[in-house]
Amino acid sequence: xxxxxxxxxxxxxxxxxxxxxxxxxxxxxxxxxxxxxxxxxxxxxxxxxxxxxxxxxxxxxxxxxxxxxxxxxxxxxxxxxxxxxxxxxxxxxxxxxxxxxxxxxxxxxxxxxxxxxxxxxxxxxxxxxxxxxxxxxxxxxxxxxxxxxxxxxxxxxxxxxxxxxxxxxxxxxxxxxxxxxxxxxxxxxxxxxxxxxxxxxxxxxxxxxxxxxxxxxxxxxxxxxxxxxxxxxxxxxxxxxxxxxxx
Numbered sequence: 001x002x003x004x005x006x007x008x009x010x011x012x013x014x015x016x017x018x019x020x021x022x023x024x025x026x027x028x029x030x031x032x033x034x035x036x037x038x039x040x041x042x043x044x045x046x047x048x049x050x051x052x053x054x055x056x057x058x059x060x061x062x063x064x065x066x067x068x069x070x071x072x073x074x075x076x077x078x079x080x081x082x083x084x085x086x087x088x089x090x091x092x093x094x095x096x097x098x099x100x101x102x103x104x105x106x107x108x109x110x111x112x113x114x115x116x117x118x119x120x121x122x123x124x125x126x127x128x129x130x131x132x133x134x135x136x137x138x139x140x141x142x143x144x145x146x147x148x149x150x151x152x153x154x155x156x157x158x159x160x161x162x163x164x165x166x167x168x169x170x171x172x173x174x175x176x177x178x179x180x181x182x183x184x185x186x187x188x189x190x191x192x193x194x195x196x197x198x199x200x201x202x203x204x205x206x207x208x209x210x211x212x213x214x215x216x217x218x219x220x221x222x223x224x225x226x227x228x229x230x231x232x233x234x235x236x237x238x239x240x241x242x243x244x245x246x247x
Contacts, residue, residue: 011191016193017071023197023200024061024064026231027057027064030231031058033208049097050096053088053089053208054211055088055092056088056203057208059082059084063082063197075188079188079196082163083164090128090132090135092210096210096213135206136152139210176188202235
């Protein structure tokens with residue numbers, strides 16, 4: 001091949017649909033792996049965590065299906081779904097591991113997150129950013145340096161505030177619906193949607209790992225190995241697809 005043939009090209013909407021197809025295959029395989037062990041809920045804690053983690057993964061599948069069918073029109077919708085995916089993942093991990101039995105009961109009785117004493121001694125509701133850091137630690141993904149965040153928690157915390165604006169009709173949503181020539185319509189950049197698809201797959205894999213960690217910790221390594229291989233294969237293929245694009 002000649003030199004110009006190897007130059008990265010600008011991404012087009014068909015690239016989003018291609019990525020969505022590949023992501024769908026991986027997510028559905030991960031969901032199938034999780035379903036095989038879904039009956040293992042020996043306690044209320046495990047059952048609640050399993051519900052939340054499965055809901056998170058269902059949102060990932062919805063993101064993929066939305067972008068597979070209408071990537072141009074429904075890019076903003078995919079972002080709102082991603083916000084729900086992240087929140088349900090963090091809640092599932094929190095109630096499955098870090099929460100006390102009393103906090104699980106409080107959540108079930110009051111339909112709200114529990115509060116814990118802050119640095120000043122005042123009660124403060126547990127935040128998503130705290131749950132994200134906790135999830136990363138529980139999954140064994142925290143950096144060796146104490147007090148720092150790894151890629152998982154950092155990605156969730158960085159994305160959270162803009163995604164909240166998408167859900168609640170904030171500035172992020174308004175910016176996403178400012179069409180060309182001041183028209184009105186979703187205008188989410190293609191690179192953003194490609195990243196959301198990758199994130200959807202990654203969080204689904206972490207959700208499955210979290211479920212197995214909570215429900216069947218003694219079998220985690222054996223049961224999660226096939227899912228990890230699926231996620232790694234998707235990531236490697238995605239890297240090759242990205243190399244062909246000018247992102």
